[in-house]
Amino acid sequence: MSHEPRAMSQERIELNTSIPNLRDLKASDLSAYDAVYLGDIFCRLYEGNFLERPEDLRQGLHILRDRGKRAYVATYAAPRNDFLPRIRKSLEVAAASGADAVEVHNLGILKIAHDEFPGLPVHVGGFANVYTDAGVEVLRGFGAVRFTPNYELSLDEIREITATCGAPMELLVHGKMPLGISDYCFLLDYEEKWGVKCPDLCQKDLFLKQGDWAMKSVGKGILSGKDVCMLEHLPRLLADGHRHFRIETVSESPAYRHEVAAVYRQAFAHAADGALEQDQGWWDVVRAHARNGLCNGFYFGKSGMDYAGIRPEAPGSFLTIWPSMG
Numbered sequence: 001m002s003h004e005p006r007a008m009s010q011e012r013i014e015l016n017t018s019i020p021n022l023r024d025l026k027a028s029d030l031s032a033y034d035a036v037y038l039g040d041i042f043c044r045l046y047e048g049n050f051l052e053r054p055e056d057l058r059q060g061l062h063i064l065r066d067r068g069k070r071a072y073v074a075t076y077a078a079p080r081n082d083f084l085p086r087i088r089k090s091l092e093v094a095a096a097s098g099a100d101a102v103e104v105h106n107l108g109i110l111k112i113a114h115d116e117f118p119g120l121p122v123h124v125g126g127f128a129n130v131y132t133d134a135g136v137e138v139l140r141g142f143g144a145v146r147f148t149p150n151y152e153l154s155l156d157e158i159r160e161i162t163a164t165c166g167a168p169m170e171l172l173v174h175g176k177m178p179l180g181i182s183d184y185c186f187l188l189d190y191e192e193k194w195g196v197k198c199p200d201l202c203q204k205d206l207f208l209k210q211g212d213w214a215m216k217s218v219g220k221g222i223l224s225g226k227d228v229c230m231l232e233h234l235p236r237l238l239a240d241g242h243r244h245f246r247i248e249t250v251s252e253s254p255a256y257r258h259e260v261a262a263v264y265r266q267a268f269a270h271a272a273d274g275a276l277e278q279d280q281g282w283w284d285v286v287r288a289h290a291r292n293g294l295c296n297g298f299y300f301g302k303s304g305m306d307y308a309g310i311r312p313e314a315p316g317s318f319l320t321i322w323p324s325m326g
Contacts, residue, residue: 011243013268016170017257018074018250021048022056025063028254032261033247035070037103039090040250041077041125042181042221047199051076052086054093061097070100077105077127077221078181088112095120101146104128107139114143121145123170126178133164146170146244151177154301155233159240168244171237173230174260174286175248176216176223177297177304185219202251207292213305214292218251224304226295229286231264232278232309233299234271256289 019025020040038060040046050057064071073094095117104110105127126148148170149158187201202219214225249257263282295307
């Protein structure tokens with residue numbers, strides 16, 4: 001049986017995001033989202049981290065259910081042995097509270113979820129280094145049902161994987177792209193100089209800049225300084241059969257979370273109907289929230305800092321008819 005991506009199925013598009021703590025969840029308008037991942041995957045000391053507060057996590061899951069959203073629980077991107085008791089507790093809360101899935105980035109955590117919580121669906125996150133269809137098949141053997149491909153892969157490479165194995169992929173369509181994680185938070189070296197203590201340090205917008213180049217620090221995690229923006233390319237993503245999309249807002253404000261999602265909800269509706277035109281108002285919103293500009297990550301086989309568009313006025317514009325669109 002062929003697993004070639006379908007041209008335009010009627011399967012519902014899922015738009016999801018990440019929220020680190022109960023405060024941000026309560027402050028966020030989630031009307032444009034279908035699902036939310038709860039927890040900060042970078043640091044155990046992140047303020048109010050759902051993954052360190054089982055009662056907050058339980059409450060957050062109930063809030064999402066009450067709002068009619070699919071509720072997912074994240075887990076740490078780079079766990080150590082001493083993380084395991086807390087991770088097991090998060091998985092226990094997720095299973096007992098009826099979470100729709102848990103996201104894992106680590107083979108050991110995947111095995112724990114598979115063996116100890118067999119009824120809990122598992123999504124494989126972006127730090128699990130999914131580069132090949134062979135890797136997808138191995139992870140499927142441990143019960144994984146959805147996959148975020150490595151952020152370095154191009155759309156062509158991702159399409160080859162889905163064509164071979166038919167597994168659902170979750171793609172970042174907007175927001176800061178996760179780039180790496182460290183065991184040590186270098187921001188701690190600036191507590192005295194800045195007069196700001198942990199966990200307040202990483203609540204600030206902190207960017208490492210050199211000319212047009214920028215990265216955002218969230219303590220132990222490093223994100224792209226520019227916002228990945230796939231607003232012009234939604235028709236291609238849908239034509240390639242993708243239906244699960246993330247707007248990464250784990251380090252963003254509730255206003256960013258709401259306003260950018262409202263743009264993409266409208267844009268996806270247009271793209272699903274076959275419309276290719278762009279609303280200038282959409283661009284006003286995403287540019288207003290992109291402090292260091294826009295990029296496409298590695299989706300087009302270019303530097304993660306580049307932006308390529310299909311509109312003639314777009315920076316780096318290229319006019320291409322995608323084979324999957326006919």
